[in-house]
Amino acid sequence: MKYSEMNKEDLLALREELNKQYEDVKGKGISLNMSRGKPSAKQLDCSLDIIDAIKSDSLLYSEDGSDCRNYGVLTGIPEAKKLMAEMINTNPENVIVYGNSSLNVMYDQISRGYTHGYLGQTPWCKLDKIKFLCPAPGYDRHFAVTQHFGFELVTIPMTENGPDMDMVEEYVNNDPAVKGIWCVPKYSNPQGYVYSDETVKRFANLKPAAKDFRIFWDNAYSVHHLYDDNQPEILDIISLCEEAGNPDIVFEFASTSKISFPGSGVAVMAASKANLDDVKKSLTIQTIGHDKLNQLRHVRYFKNAEGIKEHMKKHAAELRPKFEATLKVLDSELGGLEIGEWTRPLGGYFISFDALEGCAKAIVAKCKEAGLTLTGAGATFPYGLDPKDSNIRIAPSFPTPEEMAQAAEIFVLCVKLVSLDKILESK
């Protein structure tokens, strides 16, 4: 029965009962964490052979004869370009292979716009106001980068098909202060939504008021499917932008952080030739090159996109039971109560939960009190402020399936209790 349709007496009785359960749980001294979007140790075990993919007696030269042990090769060894390009469905000539962190590449791109400007445009540090569009709920570290540079963050609502494109077009096509938008087009963080073909096409066909507007297309979960048989794909933004006469409006990013090893993977950026040439002008000042031995390690292990795909099945086998355990508890305990909604992702690292308005912070606090750490409420919105105080990000990857089930039980209990308080207020 929906909580909102229950009478006050029944609600009070229910609250009393649930409060007892909550006190029981607190007494257990539980310590669980479902805040972190990081692979579990078991997932990392799947990648161990990558470490052995090159040894001291391996051939340590790249296809083009470069000694991968020495200086040089600014944009990545050819075989790494091929592998990383395949992974995100683009061509090797469209990519630069970087070091261990795509977040760092994104930060650098923002910083480059700020210090030097893109393709001859005025550096952003010389302008009074920069606005950045932030589809939300979204990834807190994206928002933090643009906040760090003092940009005004504009919240764009998310839909199941991607950001609200009417609003995106309205901003981008009319306001020259709008210089960019953060996107996680596939298995979005935290909702797990996949941008529809129409959304991607509308992105490619934007008519930006600012010549230096860029789509920051963080294709972080391109191969992170949970199921073998239901794998949504997104259109290739790079070629669509080119076809639309907008070749320069997009930077695409990805990495093997959640494929091989977080912190010891390989990152990639894809863009038009003009953009890449522009990047290289400063990249060649910034560094002599990235870690080519690690590039080689990845290429020797994965060989090609098919190798990555096979490898990701092992990750899926670890992740799937955790997502399913979580969803099972949410479904069975909260289904029909109308005190929350949650997503059912087919991939990625998160489930997004929307509580009744004004309840998210209280739920997170209540979970914390019982020993369950969640991502801070509000984190999925610009400035950490969720206007409805409703969204909570659930990260099932790190605990075991059993721990996730236990964590989910505590979570739903707290959702119920906080929702009851809210509903009782209005009775």
Added chain:
Amino acid sequence: MKYSEMNKEDLLALREELNKQYEDVKGKGISLNMSRGKPSAKQLDCSLDIIDAIKSDSLLYSEDGSDCRNYGVLTGIPEAKKLMAEMINTNPENVIVYGNSSLNVMYDQISRGYTHGYLGQTPWCKLDKIKFLCPAPGYDRHFAVTQHFGFELVTIPMTENGPDMDMVEEYVNNDPAVKGIWCVPKYSNPQGYVYSDETVKRFANLKPAAKDFRIFWDNAYSVHHLYDDNQPEILDIISLCEEAGNPDIVFEFASTSKISFPGSGVAVMAASKANLDDVKKSLTIQTIGHDKLNQLRHVRYFKNAEGIKEHMKKHAAELRPKFEATLKVLDSELGGLEIGEWTRPLGGYFISFDALEGCAKAIVAKCKEAGLTLTGAGATFPYGLDPKDSNIRIAPSFPTPEEMAQAAEIFVLCVKLVSLDKILESK
């Protein structure tokens, strides 16, 4: 006999003879390169076991229990901090361990001053004029970073004891637009000079007019001795600055690029606690962490500073004959002619040659014509402009000793010919 004391007829005869030799050399179709400050393949062979220092079945946790395969640990694993700090004679609490490139760390520090400012000072992008002191001859990539940000580069003459400190004090202590100075304190690039104790102390006791003035102390060659028995040491700038009440005026940098593998090494920055805290504020926005598996690989192989020292003896054994072969030719062929001066470094990667004024470009061009590539004349000065057109950087590391001897023979021949032309002009 000195060329300047020879009469015109003898000079002309000598020129004719040398020209014949030069034509002979040209006919040989030689292709040699002594422009690049990079290790030879044989040096890299010495480091191969580093690759095997961790394997899939190794313990991949750090001393503090962090899983080095996963996200996290922004400032480096404790044992890597210890190793890198030992290498540059400072304390682990003074360092952040980074990724593969100290150049990139320096670029980031400059960029951070530009975009956000140091310790609450005005970001440099908001100021009209920034000046940077460039001891020259110096490292072209240093100068390029500050040129890239549009700073005014001020040339400071180098002496055998380091930069001209009278001039440094004059600029730093009086001009608030002077925000920094580039230093390679040990085995300076390209002269191989080692800063004297007095120089280091004067640096530590600067009284900068600008609160955000910083010494960029690139301790790139801290353990790169050529000889076992003659190893000059420099004073520790970090502790001297602290003692002088100037804890925040220095950033120190180093890496294992020329110890383990260029591009696959580990970089480090050392600074005061206040500076490190300031860096961390943006570093935590920029990345989740650097490559901890590679940090582990280095620690497991080298173990401690003593391990690095032993390892560097192998490098010295490779490099020493190349330096000696070069110096032998310079001494025997140019000694006493007074048409050039050269340094005799005890470590590092370069020999610096000063030709007669106005001759460097012509010598480099003449070498090129005969198949010998040198670092471009002027590269060792800000903006690539050597006011005297005199300095040439010789990099003996990459070719074999035999190739170096051959290259040096061509070099001295070209020095002689160009010098003769110059002397004949005034006869």
